[in-house]
Amino acid sequence: MNIIDKFHNWRRKLRWNKQYRNGRWDNLRKPIEAERYYTILKFINSHGKVNPSILDLGAGEGVLNEYLDDEMFSYFLGMDFSEVSIEKAKMRKFPKTEFITADIHTFTPSQKFDVIIFNEAFYYVHDSEKQHVLDRMLNHLNDDGILIVSIYREGIGCWEYFEKLQQLDYTIVKTEEEKTYWKIGAYKK
Template identity: 30%
Template sequence: MIGNRLEYQRMYETERKLWWYQALHGKVLNRIQKHFGGEKRTLKILDAACGTGGLLSFLNENSYSNLHGFDYSQDAIGFSNERGLNVVSGDLRNVDAFEPGETFDVIICNDALYFLTDAEIVRALSAFKDRLNPNGLIIINIHAFEAFSGTHDLAVGSSRRFRLGQFEAFSKAAGLRIDYSTYWPFALSLPILLVRQWQKYRIRNQKVNVNELDSDVGYPGDVVNTILKAVTKTESVLFGSAPFGSSLFMTMRPD
């Protein structure tokens, strides 16, 4: 996705209202509130590989003001700066170079670690741990299960998907432990799976031009968006931790 300005444009225009982003941002906020309670003003939060800054804007609207972010894409940085956010250039492969010596209460990295090799993921997680304040929290969201790969993955440059067991190994190697995890959206798994399998069938049979694919980031209209948002919200209430879904959401702490 890096270098694909059109995808960042889509993200910038839709992430504050699209059901999927709203559900993810709600999960992040929920885990922060569960961990830290009502403490807000003093929390120092880093969004690593923050994209166009939708999550940081959401947190700011929920009274978190000590917010920092970095991204490798100049397009993402530009869109984040348009939101008035403190976002600069940075690389997940060299987290230590970002604001050297600064530490954070919360470090978030959503849907970005798939760009890295296994060894680079371990190094990034280890760097997050080293930049964490006492009682700090790491929050990760990542693409899950290869069965869900499709045109979206090709459009955003995702070469693979993950399972919880892999991140259990990564976190252990980095000196971390996973204290909460869930796959999501569980209730929408079947329709998402069917769509992605149809996409892969069309790709295999050369029914689509793989060089001109778009991601799934697009606003489906108010009615559909409201229904999908309600489904994911209900799921979060009913299932503390779901066993299947196209994304894997985790929180980590030093072991």
């Protein structure tokens, strides 16, 4: 990223922290989001190994963890750009779970995972960094692991990055609200 992009990225971080502090993202717990989370779980159960290690990129306050039973995974690492959201997630004390604050543009996991989820996060990656971020995450996906991508609405400028991967599953989660839907895909390297 050039210096201007880095500045905008810094400003975005300030905005996200303010929004999480003010409850702007509390809507992620509303019933309208539930089917999206259930679809992510379905993909993990259908295509992932039993008791996987999971990396959730865009974990926020740990909402996905609210849908997971402790027996469903061996280890969970939630990463988000917002320190405020991660502090809220840590206060929840989910078992077998850690949360860290990091910038997806530079974050390098310290281990490999069975499941990596771009949880409403890939479209926030700067266009010049999308392939680098995807490649770095794929390098930290176990050989038999799966990648799950959840993108709100169309995700223009995102889906073409996953075309080279083996698609295991894909669906559109629709809601009663006009223009509120998610596209979710599951992939192997």
